Amino acid sequence: MKRSKSSFFYAFFIIIIAAVIFLAVYVYSIVTGNILEDAAVSNIREVAVHDRNTITMFIEYNWKNQQRIGERLKRNSEKLKTVDQINEYLGLEAYESTFDKVYLLMEDGSYYTDITYREDSETPDYYPYMDLFADTDNYKVIGYDPLPVMGSDNVVIYGYKLSGNPKDGILSGIRIGEDQKEVYAVIGICERSTIMDGLVIENYADDAGDPQGYSSVVNENGEYVVDRKDAASSDPDSLFDMIKRCDNSDLTSSDVQEKMRAGEEFWFYMEKNGVRELNYCTPLKSSVNWYFIMSVNDKVVKDQTGLFVLLIIATMSAAVIVIITAFVSAIIMQRKTQIAHAQEKAQSEFLSNMSHEIRTPLNGIVGLNYLMMNAIDSPEKHLQIKEWLKKSQNTAEYLLALINDVLDISKLQAGKVEVTRAPMLVEAMSESVCSMQYDNITGRGITFVKDLHITVPCIQCDEVHIKQVLMNIVGNAVKFTPAGGTIRFTVEQRMLDEDHVMTTFVCEDTGCGMSKEFLNEIFHKFTQDRSSTSNSTKGTGLGMAISKLLVNAMGGEIYVDSELGKGSTFTVEVPAEICEIPDYLKTDTDAAEKPSDTSGNGVGAMKILVAEDNELNAEILLEILSQFGFVPVHAQNGQEAVEIFERSKINEFRIILMDMRMPVLDGCEASSRIRGLDREDAKTVTIFACTANSFQEDREKALASGMNDFLPKPIDINTLLRKMEKIEREKHNVQ
Secondary structure: OHHHHHHHHHHHHHHHHHHHHHHHHHHHHHHHHHHHHHHHHHHHHHHHHHHHHHHHHHHHHHHHHHHHHHHHHHHHHHHOOOHHHHHHHHHHHHHHOOOOEEEEEEOOOOEEOOOOEEOOOOOOOOOOHHHHHOOOOOEEEEEEOOEHHHOEOOEEEEEEEOOOEHHHOEOOOOEEOOOOEEEEEEEEEEEOHHHHHOOOOEEEEOOOOOEEEEEEEEOOOOOEEEOOOOOOOOOOOOHHHHHHHOOEEOOOHHHHHHHHHOOOOEEEEEEEOOEEEEEEEEEOOOOOOOEEEEEEEHHHHHHHHHHHHHHHHHHHHHHHHHHHHHHHHHHHHHHHHHHHHHHHHHHHHHHHHHHHHHHHHHHHHHHHHHHHHHHOOOHHHHHHHHHHHHHHHHHHHHHHHHHHHHHHHHHHHOOOOOOOOEEEEHHHHHHHHHHHHHHHHHHOOOEEEEEEEOOOOEEEEOHHHHHHHHHHHHHHHHHHOOOOOEEEEEEEEEEEEOOEEEEEEEEEEOOOOOOHHHHOOOOOOOOOOOOOOOOOOOOOOOHHHHHHHHHHHOOOEEEEEEEOOOEEEEEEEEEEEEOOOOHHHOOOHHHHOOHHHOOOOOOOOOEEEEEOOOHHHHHHHHHHHHHOOOEEEEEOOHHHHHHHHHHOOOOOEEEEEEEOOOOOOOHHHHHHHHHOOOOHHHOOOEEEEEEOOOOHHHHHHHHHOOOOEEEEOOOOHHHHHHHHHHHHHHHHHHO
16 A cells, blocks of 8 residues: 555656656747747758849949950940941850850940841831939949840840949040941840849748749849749739739838838838748949848748757657656666665575575485494394485485476576477377376375367477476475365466467465465465465475476466465466377387386497596496496596597497596587597497586587596486487488
8 A cells, every 4th residue: 555655656747747748848939939930041041142132243343344345446446447346346255154145235225236236216126215214323234124135035234334434524535347336335234043043032941842933033122023923923023023923911012112212221021822932122332222032831941940949849848858867766776776686585584494494404414424324233223224324315315306496496597408409299298297296295195186178199399398397396395285285286288370279277275374474485486475375394495496497498487376375376378289109209108207117238239438537426327337237337538538548449339328527528528529439439429428517508418529428426327228229229210
């Protein structure tokens, strides 16, 4: 209840913090959006000023060209006598300048072109260029639509009046032609596209590459000198007419006209046909009374401001997440600290328990050895000594299982246990588990029920590890079930698909059961249920943790359901591939489960080379092998083992038991040298790696050196005999 209230408080506190921060983000985003809109307009202004300056420079450059034409004309005027000479001269000037046409305007309004001379105002393509300078002193630029002589409806006319000496009544002092008329001004004509060609006229393209912004130039009457995007339509309005006809505008046409006459820089929004545009207006910095307009789709402004707002929101949200994460991390760290303290306590209890578990059997073994040594010479104590030996053997086996559990949990957590999948008879394996536990169960006065429903007899699975898990589960059921109780072992199968089957093993007992608190920790290492009903039951608290890791490594799951005082049910599900029963598994399974009946005489009284540097281990192993009818030969180190094998006859030794850690030459190097000998049996002799180190890297190292199999110490003779029989059977099948 206390933890629930604490969790509710933390959640409520986090929600309040998040709400306050997100409200602040919302308000801040609105304020920032307005600021960023101004920033976006400023960015558009920079682009507009760039294009405006480009146009201004272009116009100024053209006027400079006209001024140079006038200066060159003054130097060459005496050579220009005939119309043809003047026409040729003007053609060359147009070719070398930015103009398509260069005209010379005379004092009476007539003019020379590069192809003719015009002086009759009645001529259809005559243009009254003298009117250009009616309201200006030196410069004039106008946009002109119908100019047939250019063959275009969109031209720009530049006029530059040549300076003279007003005191003497001289216009320019430049006279040409046969009639020596005085030149009044230089006229330059070019396509309007020359202005657009000098601009980045379309800006802010969208993802599809379509422009979202464009540039325009209007004169003092609002007429477009450089067409806007839609000016080529059937209704080429002036700017002022367009404002009048638009759906909505921040400024009226009169407001815009007034600001333009005042030479102001300004911007306003205008909406037409559902499209809202920002229009930035700035005057050209020249003697031409034109205005440059940058029109940008409102979407561009929104995209730019939206990006910044989104960035701010993302930043603020990140800050919120960081704050909440820090708060949650603090809670998690607090929880981890509590878990660490709990684990430390559990490990402390485990070490205390391990100390008790190890010292207790060791004390028993030491005590039994003392009793046997004192009674060894007393014939009447013979039966008692035999009983003591059985107890000593059982105690040693328990001590070995204890050490194996500690090694298993370390290997599993380090990922060093390899799952080996091989054909397995489900019924034979299940019967094996039941038979190995049967005497223990019935000896305690417990009823044992076996219920096997096997539809797929053979599967690809890790028999050793499955058996280890089931032995642990059934063994626990035996330990925690009192006399008169019942243990039920069930095996069932269901098809996953045509090639795979799920095998389910269930062990149900009527024992003491487990508390709900312990059920949440049962698969954690170093944990045991400390209920009053189980205090007297010894164990390391590692078995279920090992079982969980093994089942998960095989791709399966393990579940437990228990109630204190009523018993427990463990369920193991293992998916596996269906396979055919191999020939070597079609033998009598009962015989296979009794390897102790197979002696050395059964497979031939063969010689076995035993490479072992520890004298006590060697003595025990040699004696046991001799009792089973084998002929063992002892080598005290790896070098001696190589030499003995090298001196032996071909096929004299059928098996070599090779300790991996020996002086002079270790087992792996010795095996490698034996395999490298130039003799027939060097490649076929069976070499078992024998070591107290049972980690995966030891197995890999042994196999890489040429060894056939792996026997962990202490060596189980029944396991050795089964492996030897299997090797002999495989060799026979190959032959």
